[in-house]
Amino acid sequence: MTTAGPIQPNAQDHNPNNLPMKVAAVYDRVIGASLARAWENVLDWEHLPHLHNSSFSSLKLEDAGQWGWRARTKGIPEETSPETLIELVVDRPNSRYVSRTLEGGLPGMEIWTYFAKADERKTRIEVEFHIPHVDDDGAAKLGSLMLGLYETLWDEDERMMVERQTALDARAASAKNANESQIDLGDAKELTSKLPLTIELAGKAVNIVQIDGEIYAYSAECPHMLAPLSDVPVDKEGCITCPWHGYRFDIKTGKVTNGKDLSLSPGLEVSITDDRHVLVS
């Protein structure tokens, strides 16, 4: 990740190019996640085409850093959707960020989001859609489109943030009382008929699956940002793809198959006793 910064001059200012702008709509909501989760989500460009796969089909990153990120994105469907260059710039001291369209779509469009802490686990968000070169009718139409889109995006983001917070809390709690280190899943033949299955070991969800006749166990929590993996199906190649950022893991090796440097649940072992009981440790 580089930190070259935004290419738009005066990127933290409103309307740096003095375009004729209208505020097409304002979206207001309180989400059930802390400010920390909300800021983490803003800088997390990687989730767009995965978590928001009904709104974005692809994303090619140009640059990213603590200042924000810039990427070429496409909507849905990919074939007919124009490529849009978006630059997102954060202004932490003023608790706000702007996502600006630099090319494609509506160049010069600025979406300003303001965060305010509502309580430890709640954040108020206010989003303003500033559209250049539109009349009142055009602004009203675009405004209502943007409100619908943002409702979906923030629903998806809120779900991810809440699940991540739950996983972080559980991790902190289980570190205190992680005594249980092994579980007996009973007779191998009987177990096989029930797979796939999610069990709990030392307070953590563990998925048990069968691939090519062998039983495998892996943590039902993504090692990247702790997405729940209990309901993610194993594909024909024995892999699972995380719904949050699209990392694909080979269950047999635990390794990521799409170029990232991460491993699924190191340390979980499946063994079969002499009396054909399956142990996970």
Ligand code: FES
């Ligand atoms: S949480 Fe990011 S790929 Fe799974």
Ligand SMILES: [Fe+2]
């Ligand atoms: Fe998002």
